[in-house]
Ligand SMILES: C=CC1=C(C)c2cc3[nH]c(cc4nc(cc5[nH]c(cc1n2)c(C)c5CCC(=O)O)C(CCC(=O)O)=C4C)c(C)c3C=C
């Protein structure tokens with residue numbers, strides 16, 4: 001694992017200025033004072049706004065969800081297994097640096113490299129803090145076998161059964177240019193420029209080995225993954241993430257998120273998880289013309305507080321039996337009724353999605369929605385049945401269009417000296 005040897009790390013400067021991640025104080029003309037830089041060089045890197053990269057699990061799953069997303073899926077263009085492994089090594093080193101608030105490569109963006117060569121780091125995050133950057137890497141089915149089922153990199157015997165193609169769901173309008181991919185990279189941060197910088201630098205390192213198949217920016221989280229976070233709102237204006245399992249509940253994470261006990265060819269997936277991605281366009285204009293009563297019936301919760309329509313506060317358990325004058329207070333085909341564990345064999349999923357907007361279409365309608373991300377122990381039990389039921393019966397479906405889809409196996413975390421996915425390549 002290459003440690004960043006860049007002179008003064010991005011975080012050191014900020015820390016020396018007493019800046020916790022926002023509002024960099026610079027002198028007139030935007031120049032750091034010599035005093036500040038000297039103090040910075042004596043500082044230890046601050047950790048307040050960094051999320052540890054090394055660990056049993058990859059960061060960006062149960063770590064507190066940040067405000068911004070840049071996610072990219074790659075197609076591997078080389079046939080060489082060695083080049084693929086080399087890329088994963090280079091990515092691991094770059095991710096370790098960037099998540100620590102430091103520049104990519106020993107020479108960084110503009111300080112110590114050759115004047116005649118392109119800088120190793122693209123530079124747009126130079127004056128920014130680490131912003132809780134996490135980068136999570138996963139592998140799609142197509143990394144293991146091609147469309148004819150042929151082995152690509154000697155990994156076929158290690159293709160987990162859970163990494164099957166997702167079935168077609170009723171109403172799907174998937175675009176292949178927004179779906180699938182050999183490798184996924186999810187960068188999350190509290191500053192959008194930090195997330196974009198991370199993906200951009202990984203794309204740059206991949207030149208000649210892998211190319212971007214699709215990517216997506218997300219600008220606002222639509223879930224909470226920690227009890228310390230308030231519930232955010234989605235673009236329909238509803239609180240989203242209320243019933244999400246929280247990472248403090250380790251028993252739930254162990255049962256519903258983390259893979260354990262996998263044997264044989266799939267043993268490398270232990271301590272990892274599966275990531276489902278769905279780009280879900282929301283028909284904002286139609287929704288905005290529907291009544292509040294219709295909106296609350298569709299979701300099954302109140303818009304203002306997020307409480308279930310059966311009563312109580314935001315975190316009160318819904319009572320699906322409670323009847324009103326015209327039937328159950330929570331419609332049996334409302335979104336929360338169909339998504340509730342009681343209707344899904346008790347399964348839970350860790351949602352970690354983001355609002356997105358990609359401008360407007362040629363009719364002037366917003367191309368906006370939810371970039372749904374969920375981490376599950378097994379998509380066959382924890383995603384496919386729920387999505388199947390929703391596609392058929394969910395009152396919310398009328399307002400949604402699924403335009404992109406992906407399923408990726410997320411390997412375990414790494415310790416210093418290892419590279420992401422090493423367990424898979426060493427086993428195969
Ligand atoms: C198949 C999984 C799910 C998809 C796809 C999905 C899309 C989606 N959801 C909302 C808005 C809300 N979802 C809420 C709860 C909720 N949703 C899912 C699953 C999917 N959602 C689950 C498992 C749950 C929790 C159910 C429970 O345990 O009670 C809510 C209510 C608040 C909350 O608990 O988060 C809202 C609001 C949208 C807009 C959307 C697609 C664009």
Ligand SMILES: [Fe+2]
Nearest residue numbers: 240335336339
């Ligand atoms: Fe939902």
